[in-house]
Amino acid sequence: MFPQRLSPAVLAVCAALMLSACSSGEETGDGTSVPVPADPVLTPVVGSVMFAPTPFAGSDGSDHLVYEVSLTNFMRTPVTITGVKTLDAGAQGTPVLTDLDQAGVAGRLKPTGVASVPPRPDVPEGYSEVLAPGQNGVLFLHLQFEGEAPKKLVHEISVRADGAPPEMRETTERIAEIEVNDAVVPVLGPPLIGEHYVAADACCDAVRHTRAILPLDGTPVVAQRYAVDWEQAGPDGKIFVGDAKDPASYRIHGDDVLAVADGIVVASRNDLPEQVPGEYPANLAIADADGNNLVLDIGDGFFVNYAHMQPGSVRFEPGDRVRRGDVIGKVGNTGNSVAPHLHVHVMNEPSFLMSQGVPSVTDLFTITGRVADTDAFDASEGTGVPLEMAPGVTVSTQEDRMILDQNIVTFRAG
Structure with a gap:
């Protein structure tokens, strides 16, 4: 027997009955009540x-x-x-x-x-x-x-x-x-040590990371849902000084990258060259998007991805054990990068692409300011003008919280 086909008129009636109530139940022969399932609702x-x-x-x-x-x-x-x-x-x-x-x-x-x-x-x-x-x-x-x-x-x-x-x-x-998932959120150490680090394109409404859906292997994934691009300004508010095409002109270039937790390296790469700042590389293979990177298994189903490090600077290979605070590489401009920065995100699988991004918090940091918005950050990164700052930001030392978009922070050792 073939399923009955519904006419457009019947479908319209279904739509009109979207808020129809259903009875509490039907009484059986022994007096007990059997719940009646709700009628299906047409949802265009x-x-x-x-x-x-x-x-x-x-x-x-x-x-x-x-x-x-x-x-x-x-x-x-x-x-x-x-x-x-x-x-x-x-x-x-x-x-x-x-x-x-x-x-x-x-x-x-x-x-x-x-x-x-x-x-x-x-x-x-x-x-x-x-x-x-x-x-x-x-x-x-x-x-x-x-x-x-x-x-x-x-x-x-x-x-x-x-x-x-x-x-x-x-x-x-x-x-x-x-x-809602009630999983414990990992508490991590700082990925860098120093002052004036900018959490660019960070959670929770930054289009370039939080909304970066990729259709991979037949599934849409958002590995970068909680990613941060760490850049650095000087006391003058400038992200770079000098030749904008030279990676060494950028304040963050060459800074030590630190392990945020104890873990085992599951992937690393060290062979990709530095890109010229100012524009994204053309025809880059998707496997090269993160440049010289390292993926760290920190346990409990969490993995940390570090991207865009300098060629030859990545110190560990798959299978190596690292301790929190170990230097794992240096900030560079490799892969799909328009300016030197450190990209970090936490994920639920070892693949930096084929995974889902999950939240994490940093155990200790100090907020010293906040960039006005993404446009202000882009202007500074692109032209060298000082960062335009948001007014009224109070210096605060915080524990076990996620550093949100455009905040400027200090990370201390220890």
């Missing part, structure tokens, strides 16, 4: 969380959850995501944790392929709240909270489809339920 947009988030403490004093929701438009007409609420599905009353309006969605939803609407000046390039027929998009979410983390999340998606039948033009769906 389907979605799921790509990787369960883990809560962590940030250097801003808040706790955070960072994750992605994959959304797909199953309609034959474009849809506009007009709002997204993140709800605490594990709490009584399902309270709202975040509430994005249409403009907020536009700045966080990246359709795969090409956006179907003209670009807007107020959102990142390639982002849009509109999904074309059959198109997938990734919604990048960032929750801030204080105290106990939610145990379970669910998402209320408001959808408008102007070209659909009247009954389906505006719908609200509850989709993408996920249990």
Whole structure:
């Protein structure tokens, strides 16, 4: 017997009944009640969380959850995501944790392929709240909270489809339920020692790392979800002084790179040449993207990747044991790098590409300032002008927190 085909009219009725209630149960012959499953709900947009988030403490004093929701438009007409609420599905009353309006969605939803609407000046390039027929998009979410983390999340998606039948033009769906990961976050030592280090493109809304999805081996992964590009300014606020095409002109170039924990080296590379700063190398193989790198297994399923080190500076090979604080290499400009810096990220697999990024915290650091924004950082890195600083930042020494985007920190030995 073949499945019955539903007419468009029936589908419209299904959409109209999205909020229908269901009875509490049916009584059996012996008087007991058997729960009746809820009727299925038609959801023109389907979605799921790509990787369960883990809560962590940030250097801003808040706790955070960072994750992605994959959304797909199953309609034959474009849809506009007009709002997204993140709800605490594990709490009584399902309270709202975040509430994005249409403009907020536009700045966080990246359709795969090409956006179907003209670009807007107020959102990142390639982002849009509109999904074309059959198109997938990734919604990048960032929750801030204080105290106990939610145990379970669910998402209320408001959808408008102007070209659909009247009954389906505006719908609200509850989709993408996920249990929050309660894993312990690794506590790490500093990767460098010194002053005026800038946490560039760091968590939690930096487009270049936190939203760097790669489709590898048939799976979308975000290995760099919590990555940091460490650069350094001098007391004058300049990232480099002298010839911008010479890696040695950059303040961080040649600094010692330190092991952030005891561990075993599972991969390393030492043979790639320095790149000329100022532009990304052309036709670089994906395997060479991290330049001269080292991957350290620190136990409990955590791996630390260090990238872009100087040729010949990486001191350890696979199988070697290192201790926290050991010098493992020197900051360079190898691989897919536009200026000398140290790229560091923690992941759940030994591959620096085919893994999921996981959060970590640094055991001790001092925040001495913060760059105004990514544009200010890019201007300094690209032209040599002093960093424009955010006003009102108080010097603070912190423990066991993640250093967030554009903070300037001091790392001490010991």
